[in-house]
Amino acid sequence: MELTLSILLGFMIIGAIFALHAKDLLSAIIAAGIVGYSLVICFLLLKAPDLAIVQIVVETITLIIMVAVILDSTREELKVKIDRRQIINISLALVFMLVLVFFFIQAISNLNPFGEHTLRMASAYVGETAAKTGSANLVTGILFDFRGYDTLGEATILFTAALGVLTILRIKGRK
Amino acid sequence: MIVYILCFILFLVGLYGLITRRNLIKIVISLSIMEFSIFILLVLIGYIDGGIAPIITGLESNPTYVDPLPQAMVLTAIVIGLATTAMLMAIAIRLYRKYRTFDIREIKNLKG
Structure with a gap:
């Protein structure tokens, strides 16, 4: 391995x-x-x-x-x-x-x-994810439930980057 | 232990390129190489010998899962890396259209 x-x-x-x-x-x-x-x-x-x-x-x-x-x-x-x-x-x-x-x-x-x-912090997640969130996939359970605000921030960053790319590519620059 | 050292060497290659290259595209490539080395290091730390992927199947009794927490964090970081790279490439193409070059020594107006 x-x-x-x-x-x-x-x-x-x-x-x-x-x-x-x-x-x-x-x-x-x-x-x-x-x-x-x-x-x-x-x-x-x-x-x-x-x-x-x-x-x-x-x-x-x-x-x-x-x-x-x-x-x-x-x-x-x-x-x-x-x-x-x-x-x-x-x-x-x-x-x-x-x-x-x-x-x-x-x-x-x-x-x-x-x-x-x-396992330190994750041992609680591993034991409780199935019962608390109903998700069989532990990574999805952590990402969208226990750490939902992280994912919200990630979506905000992605949205801001898309807006930034659109703004940068659209405006006409000064020569 | 050798895998950690190889990850670190990959990070150093990216850092060397970031400081010494003069081409905007090469700088963006170096940044993404550094990102990749950090991702693989975090997932390597969370690996457990004999562990299975952190998905509950109910087929095995008393299974050992690999640590799902670094995987969740790295998943966030990968998507943010995509956003950063797309933004940098958009800025690079704008600079190319204004200055007709990717050479950062020629892009004088960026000096403060």
């Missing part, structure tokens, strides 16, 4: 690195699709079918939006010379990474090993 997941995650890392270095923007987007669709397989292996369904829909919509934007503009990747500013950026990125590695090492010692999670 852990080996399969490691292979998939390695595959995702290779796809991500290729997406960042591709010379053609269209192939960069397809390589980002590798990461998204591998995530679907990971969710299925981790016994999360709801997440897999949502992720495959979301990934397809994202790819369609990105391909539409690329076909409407340009596919050329910029030519970046290694100048002073680029060196500053790369060293800044390395510093950020080192800081994050430091905190990650501290955080990972507090986590349980993979596969030995203990």
Whole structure:
């Protein structure tokens, strides 16, 4: 189980690195699709079918939006010379990474090993969802009943984003 | 433990791209890579060996379910990620129509 997941995650890392270095923007987007669709397989292996369904829909919509934007503009990747500013950026990125590695090492010692999670808050949900909400699917029961306000906020964000996209694409800009 | 480290490496790849790339589309791709790595990390933490998917079938007596709480949270986060990406792509295409480039060094009016 852990080996399969490691292979998939390695595959995702290779796809991500290729997406960042591709010379053609269209192939960069397809390589980002590798990461998204591998995530679907990971969710299925981790016994999360709801997440897999949502992720495959979301990934397809994202790819369609990105391909539409690329076909409407340009596919050329910029030519970046290694100048002073680029060196500053790369060293800044390395510093950020080192800081994050430091905190990650501290955080990972507090986590349980993979596969030995203990239920804390969710144990109440697991016991009571069927009786209290009448839903056979625990994830749906939590999402729409115990944490209904979260879902309301999510719907608000989605609505606001749709309004924002419509507003941005409709108005005429000043030349 | 190795899966957590691989997730973290995926996050670092996204962060590196976010800081060093100069193309708006590549920046959006890096952001979504970072998002994906966080999703998979949260679901990995909630996994229990030998657990079944959190759906009550009534077929098994005394079943062990994987933790449904991270799954519910990640479900919310995936949809919000879609909203963010769509918004960023809309802004990118508007900027392209005004400046005819995706290069953030050329988009001078964004400087404060």
